[in-house]
Amino acid sequence: MNEALIFDTVRTPRGKGKKSGSLNEVSPVQLASKVLKSIESRNNLNTEDVDDVVLGCVHPVGEQGADIARTAVLEAKWDQTVSGVQVDRFCASGLEAVNIAAAQVMSGQSDLSVGGGVESMSRVPLGSSGGAWMADPKVAYNSYFVPQGISADLLATKYNYTRNDVDSYAVSSQKRASEAWKENKFKNSIIPVKDQNNLPILEVDEYMRPDTTMQSLGALEPSFAQMGNQGFNDVAILKYPEIEAIKHVHHAGNSSGIVDGAAGVLLGNKKMADKYELKARAKIRSFASIGSEPTIMLTGPADSAEKALKKANMKASDIDLFEMNEAFAAVVLRFMEALNIDHSKVNVNGGAIALGHPLGATGAIILGTVLDELERRDLSTGLITLCVGAGMGTATIIERI
């Protein structure tokens, strides 16, 4: 099996995912093609050497529809021989895209591939792609569908994470993200988004609230209490009859931010490393996706991490740094508890609670984040994982070379 080498990681800043957000004026295909152009120029690529572009996107409808990966390839004016494919594994789509690109290289079917993702949540809102999972009565009944926020509160209830626990976690995410920006820790991967006149549109992650405190979070009302009372709490309890009542602890301040953004990871084999004299920054050690119980939905990261660790013949203690997507604070708390890992190794530069979670792109973004940090600290191994809708998890282990 060939090694899948990581040459480059690129991401846009994350813009607030609403009409007033800075990236709202930029279409998702533009965000994605800017990432591709940047990968091309940073690595002096002749794009006809790229075999495939795999992009995650969770709502592939409207302007994110019709295979946005191929559309972005064309819009980036890459060679017409470069194919593009859009993939959807909900919140892990960006990481799944990297894993697919890696698999192409590892299996010898590709010399050079891009994995990444894009989501303009301000332009194509959450829920835009509908779906049988929640709308088809037979499917929703049989799978005990509840919206993800209810799952997050169910998780917190089942594992006894209090409002205080989840808020404390959120404060630390904001602190870490703010310090990371102060020390310019994201500079390796981040590319400013500019317009056609080369005028800047957004250069920094704009969702952060560095002044967040326990007091300021304490003032926020739980986001999912009302939704829960419409019947979803009862559905969750039908599935988890040992629970008396769902405690609603999550709110806008301890859940991932809704943002716009795109990211890409350039992967290839040794032949391409030699041809372009590219430094292989890291290799993919293993990756895995799993399915888990869909109503609580968000316990998959631990299972997928363990599966990937097993494939790499490693233990959790062999991993230097973890990136576990902060979809909701309780998800990270559960992940750390299940794998018995210390917070000091997890999301050391903050996460989606502070910086935002552009659904289709996040997996590729946080892979870049952990690789940059491994290099900065001169450490070796990183594990990236995300919880995934409908009860899944995806994980990837990388190792610096």
Add this chain to the structure above:
Amino acid sequence: MNLNNIKLINDDQGIVNLIINSKNTLINAEFINDFKKAIDFISNKKDIKGIIISTDHNNYNYNYDLNFIFSLENSESIFNTITKLSKTLRKLETLGKPIVSIVKGKIKLGGLEIILHSHYRIAQEGSDTKFYFKNTKYSIIPAIGGTQRLPRQIGINESINLFLSDKTISAEEALQLNLVNEIADENQLVNKAKKYIIKNPQSLQNWDNKKLINSQPNPFSAKNLGYFITKIAALHADTSNHYPSVKILISSIYEGLNTDINSGLKIEARNFTWLTQNIETQSMFETLVLHSPLSKFKDEVIKKFKNSFEENYAAEGVRLLLSGVSAALIENAGRRLDFKSGPLEFADKLEIQCVINQLDSTDASTASLIRSMQKINRNGLSNNKGFYDYKDGKKNLWPDLTDLVPMSKIQPSVKEVEKRLLYSSINNIFYNYFKYSDFKNPELCDYMVLKNIGFPVWTGGAFQWVKRNGINEFINENDEYAKTLGSRFVLNEKIINIIKTI
């Protein structure tokens, strides 16, 4: 043409009057055949201008003959029978001639379905004209286009609300809902119908009109998508995993409205057919429809029966608690069975002293728990403290309960807890069936426990449930329970003899 159920009369303007003059009001094999013959006959007449459908009854209260439907031998024959009528109505609807229905009196579901295929519906003025809906939850879904035409006509949520209610709709309300197009005086009904036919020589339903087809309700419009997602949860929560017709009703609407009327009608017929084979549908039908009694029971007997039933249910919950089962699991098991509330909440409602009434000498620990709670004034709902704390209209399980009754580390599955509550309740019903001789047969007892004492309706009653879920299993499982749990699980000979013959 004269048939047993239908009269056809041509007038001098080329309009056919189709008059339903069925001797009874049931949609059965003969009705379906006559309807088909009449429509086939009309469709061969090229020179007619339109059709007016009415009835010479005072009411339009046609309903399915469920006896007939359930007597059909298998799924295939049910599907074919339903499809035959559905296709006949569809043929009429797409004849290319204007079809007008005139309705008056009581209009029941089957009648409503028959008129929904017509292009124009006129209701007779006055308070006698009423549309009667009957909650699908305890019955079966519409099968001849109701789940397809009503939402296309009046909207998705409006239809679901009506189908899941026992509402009665006046002619004026029906007009506002677009269920009928016009209200007219009795003497004007036929004239108005003729007027419509002459003015609209080529009538099309909106769902067949290429210009209007895109304005039909779409389950994935932003509004409807949100509606479906929350409505499904609300219905699922309300029915646990019982009352399948609720799920099948909303499914038929969702599945059918994602496509056109022709596919929608097939989807509906398949869902209906599946439902007729469901054990809960059959149980409820047998007890509530087939054996619906003529006489009422004595209030006094029902009251005693109900007290005993509720106290027993509460006591079984307390015994489960004492055996180390978590209070939340016990309460949720009771709710999942569709008891009005969990057993511990029932104990609070009745005052926890009630549990004592159900105990025998072997139950010293249960009695002792109740007394300890009474000592600290946790008597139940009356003083806002019992197994629950009650405050400001909210309740939660008493947090210190686990200090008094420790929870086992290993908990049973919710199914096991449900089974224990169900068996105990059934045994209580059997015991009282003999104690009070008012019930002449098990069928009457089943009807009574569903209607009057709060035994879950989906079971079809205690006898019905045992019959359909396995008599031998019921006897054997009770024997197992009796080994450790005592006399309330010992079935006496009399009851065994009865259940063996039901």
